Amino acid sequence: MNNHTTPTGSAGETVAISQDDELRLNTDVYHPHFTNRKYVRLGTHPTVDLIFVRPVAVDTADPSEEDIASAYKIDHTGYTGEVTCRRFLQHHNYHHTATTQYVAEWWSDHGVLCVDLTDPVPTSEQS
Template structure:
């Protein structure tokens, strides 16, 4: 059969993977935002307010350029092609949505609500490790 060369999907490590904007909920109590989501939704926005829709099992992230009493800092990576994270353990615990394993969701923009929305009933990927 022979060797087949592995080709990186996005060029640089941690770069655009071509999967589009994704948000991950982590067991550690953080929310990961991939590079595509940071570029599309958090350009110039360093803070986020978080919303929960328990009935429809959705989470909303409202990107902000200013800090508010209820906002969290979006810690963007200094490494090119990497996304960011939000340390929001209290939010995840309050609504009992801390996952057993890191779980990734497709992120979409809700124009009416001005929120980045993830549907907790439709995970994109569940990682084997935490």
């Protein structure tokens, strides 16, 4: 994923991790896969710095604790989907001191959004 584009060629498909420990799903990533979901589950790869974001299907307005166990709620109030996941990021030593953007790819075979933390997208100051 180090070419800073996604398979469809849209450079807008990024995810930001903020210094406030939020995962911010950019609109190009967010709208096709997450707008109809209230929760996501987060995971990591055992040997590579990847974060997997899986939408959780909850078919009731009042989900049980079992339905949302280990899930994080998506905040739909902005143009992005924000997932506050401080505990997850700190547990995996992914806490950020500055907001950083990463290329994100939707892996349809697995139904997850894959975020490659080894490959940050350069900002205009870094280019």
